[in-house]
Amino acid sequence: MGLAETTPTLPPAQVRRTAAVTVGLLMGVWVIDYIDRVMMAVALPFIGAEFSLTKTEQGWLITVFSIVYLLCQVPGGILADRYGARRQLLVSLLLWSVFTALTGLAWGLVSLLVIRALFGVGQGLFPGASFKAMAERTTPESRGRAAGSMLAANQLGAGAAPLIVAPLILVLGWKHTFWVTAVAGVVIGFLLWKMLPPPLPARLNGSDHTDRHAVPLSHVLRSASVWKFAALFCATNMLGYGMMTWVPSYLLEERGISLIDTGIMSAIPSLVMCASTFAGGWLFDRYFHDRARLYVIPLLLVTAALLVLMLRAETAIGFTVYQTLALTVAGLSTMGILGMPFRALPPAVIGSGMGVVNVGGQVAGVLAPVLMGALVDRFSYTAAFGLLIATTVLGALIAVIVPQRPEQFTLGTKETE
Template sequence: MSYRRGWIAFFLFSLSMINYMDRIALSIAARPIASEFKLTSVGMGYLFSSFIWSYALFLIPMGILIDRFGTRRMAGVGIFVWSAATALTGAATSFVGLMAARLVMGAGESTSNPVGAKVIRQWIPANERGMVTSMFNSGSYAGPAICSVVLGSLIALFGWRVSFVVAGAIGFIWLAAWLVFFDAPEKVRWLKTEERDKIVHERESMAASSNVAAAGSTGLLSLMRTPTLWGLAITQGCNVYTQYLFLTWLPSYLQASRHLSITHTGLFSAVPYAAAVVLCILVGRLSDHYLQKSGVGTGRRRNAVALAMVTGSAILAVPFTTNLAVLLVVFSVTLTGIASTTSLNFALLNDLLPNSRDVAKAMALVVVGGNVFGMVAPIATGYVIDATGSYDWAFGIAGVLLLVGATVVLTMTRSPMIINREASSAQVAV
């Protein structure tokens, strides 16, 4: 990969990293917040889940707006809104205030994944998409790794409110760099002509079995008629359930069941997240290598998605693990599996979608599918803990869903998302 395209990958990595730093900030501060506002495990479950409600609600509208107005503008609006909401969380004086800040944050963050998918399609040639998508997604694990250590220390030294102000401020630094340096490859001045020509030429890489020309943008309703898109969305949901279980309840689990302090919880959590960052990028590169002969349009990347989900089901071993070192390995394997699943599933979406003009809308629908499951995970876990006094069933549910997702991706994503242009032309594009 050219180092110039590498800067785009870095922008995406850091965007995702900041996104997830802001998401996990509440989890790191869960114990002092629950104590201050006198919240039960069920109440914390609803608070953990609240940002996903607005996130899921705004995803499809944001996907449509990104396809229409472009990634530069919409990414800037999104990170401004969610960074401001994160910083203002530190000023909340009631449970309602916390909920309101989280809801606004979720609305802003709904731009992130559709922007990432669209930028990758705009900038990255087909044979590099697996690795760059993995780099983008691995930021969502680097964020918790860094946040667990940094914000854990800030909370221990200065209290939980300061940690939210610091987390929000980082987003504004990214926004300034984005507005100065980023634009479409046809517009930026820092790209060489030959590299620009390569990017534009390979942008509309279509499924190998498709003879359909990439015409105008397809309406959302037409995209929703393709079974493959629903298969990708269900797969994403089965995976994201575990991701949000970790994001929201892992620190509380380590403190309540393994009796770690907030500082030690941060250090312990950082290791598996950091491992997932490195291994996720490696898996993405291997998936690109795997597809070199057959081509990305064959959809064979689905096999790698299924393998990653089976790997993630190592979470089923958590209730049977008593040694902290072994638990660290299990968490590292699980997080690597779910991190790789997300990046590979996103890359598979681009592999099977002929027209780049539809990427943000299609990605938004897939992420909505993921977050329908994701918004259930914190709440369901809260009820499971309240009913059983243990986290064991919570980990068991997550592991079973990962195995279900592996089955879905192997059976429902076997065809490219070929749109009947004659039928879709009769519709007004959504």
């Protein structure tokens, strides 16, 4: 008997419910993930003042996390492919919640660097497991929209963080704020463990078409397509990490905005980007899934132009308006950048494959905070934000060479263009 004959048929309603519950839970975890990341950027001015840190040293608090997070991407994906996603999701969330809490106990730069590095281990195990969990619980036809929803939660978390964290810092202080958010991570971890549905049958999620041993990891690592998308994600993710890290400090120090107003003005662009990322997943799936370049390149060039206008703005409100417009357009491009590899990779290696792609994105997390901090120390915030314009244009150039259709995306040594 074949697999289709021995596997019971699930009602369509149950298939849809499995996908919906999975996406909802993963969105919740991604929101907590980004709140825990972004709160460090909101707290940086206060941490810097307490420990007398330069802007470059403050940038290293973000970068050390990003280095470790980057190094954990491929191992995390391999572990998820080999042992499954559910247990790894829980372990990852509990680990990073512990180190979020420990951040509030730090006594200086060295202790902060060590704790944030260990925090990077906890969060670095999560992305590969989340992509694996979604691939196992969605059908190929719905996977682009599901991924768009999950990735939109990143921006929801990034937007919610300043609104939540800024008032907490004013009321509780920055140390106690880290403890409060750690508790929220433990709660969402418990819900994930109890509520995550079992995977769909292989013939529904597409994994019956790929033998686990037919696509070795070495083929993933040698795939030019995978590394092209990693490079594209690196260039375009500089914008997100740069804005997330330095806009709060810029508004506080250069524009003289209060902490609460800074939280609100930092939140607006990310919340709008959340909606545009979701919309981008729908647009990409419906109209551009085989024309990624036509979709991504114009959006990135428009984003760069809006960033130029942002730098030329004379008021804090003008800066925020153009920043919001730029991140809105950038959000539309997200699924064109990540949707193709996520949709085209075989489910058996989607954890490790997306881990490689995410390595590129996290190289940006390593570079953007410390490079921009150094540019602020040596020149100005204008020079620092100018770096983001250059990397966005670079992303548009890299998009010229990425595969546009799934049949161009291969895992062997010979690939079509």
